Amino acid sequence: MHKPIKSYVLRTGRMTESQQAAYDKYWPSKGLTVADGMLDWPVVFGNNGPVVLEIGFGMGASLAAMAAAAPQNNYIGVEVHSPGVGRILHLMEEQGVENIRLFCHDAVEVLAQCVPDASLDRVQIYFPDPWHKKRHNKRRLIKPSFVQQLRRKLKVGGVMHMATDWEHYAEQMMEVMSAAEGFANQAQPFCYSERPDYRPLTKFEQRGQRLGHGVWDLLFEKQP
Numbered sequence: 626m627h628k629p630i631k632s633y634v635l636r637t638g639r640m641t642e643s644q645q646a647a648y649d650k651y652w653p654s655k656g657l658t659v660a661d662g663m664l665d666w667p668v669v670f671g672n673n674g675p676v677v678l679e680i681g682f683g684m685g686a687s688l689a690a691m692a693a694a695a696p697q698n699n700y701i702g703v704e705v706h707s708p709g710v711g712r713i714l715h716l717m718e719e720q721g722v723e724n725i726r727l728f729c730h731d732a733v734e735v736l737a738q739c740v741p742d743a744s745l746d747r748v749q750i751y752f753p754d755p756w757h758k759k760r761h762n763k764r765r766l767i768k769p770s771f772v773q774q775l776r777r778k779l780k781v782g783g784v785m786h787m788a789t790d791w792e793h794y795a796e797q798m799m800e801v802m803s804a805a806e807g808f809a810n811q812a813q814p815f816c817y818s819e820r821p822d823y824r825p826l827t828k829f830e831q832r833g834q835r836l837g838h839g840v841w842d843l844l845f846e847k848q849p
Contacts, residue, residue: 644711651714657701657728659738666744669726670699675746678778679703680732680766681753685713690825692717692725698746700725703732733771740778747784748775751824755791767798772805779847784811787843788824790833795841802845811844818844 640648657664666676675698682688682702692700702725704710710729717725728735753766767787775785785808789795795817802808803815812818820826820842830840 640708640711643715644708647715647718648707648711651718652710652727655714655717655725655727656710657726657739659728659730659734661739663741664739665741666699670724672699674699674724676701676744677747677749678740678745679749679751681705681750682709682713683752684709685716687751687825687827688725689713689716689720689722691823692722693720694825695823696724698724701728701740702726703728703730703735705729705731732766733774736774736778742777743780745778745783746780747786748779749786749824751786751788752790752829753787753794755789755794765794765797767794767801769801769805772801772808776805776807776847781847781849783847785843785845785847786821786824788820788840790830790838790840792839792841795839795843798841798843802843805845807848808845809848811846818842 667673677698678701679688680703682704685702688700688702692698702713704727707729710727713725713727716722750766755765779785787798789798799815803810810816820840833840
């Protein structure tokens, strides 16, 4: 039996003192585990607000800023690298952000074991690892099987929002999503979308723009 191909590599890296302190203080109230089983978002958050799932939030600056700007929404962040989890918990403390809950786990398992079908208003995948070497392309997260797993978790009318600064990956995403059953491009067919106001412009992205690098956003809506 073949092991599933991972879309990430667990890099070694230790939390800083501030990240560890934030993790120790806030993980008990803001952290979730697959052992929790299938979740009920109104119970998790204490309200019936829209639920947004972000896969691979990195060091968390964008997600923390987004949640602070939209307190009416509930955010689930999934990240496999513990320093990123420690960092976003530190940012949440600094900014007084209360509407984020976190998994430090593989997104595929989180989706299968913890996220109810038709319960998400939006899924966000921003700047996933492009695995730019051709022999590694199979590790890319956006592929037909994973897209359909996400479709099951979205509400009808829910949106899958992807962004990348690798043109070849953008083209592959467009090819996969345009062929995916049950999705419609919010822009014209085979066209990219403008960056929505709710997605913060990262420092990395601002630097890329100054250097003339492109960024491609794709927004696809789940159909009935």
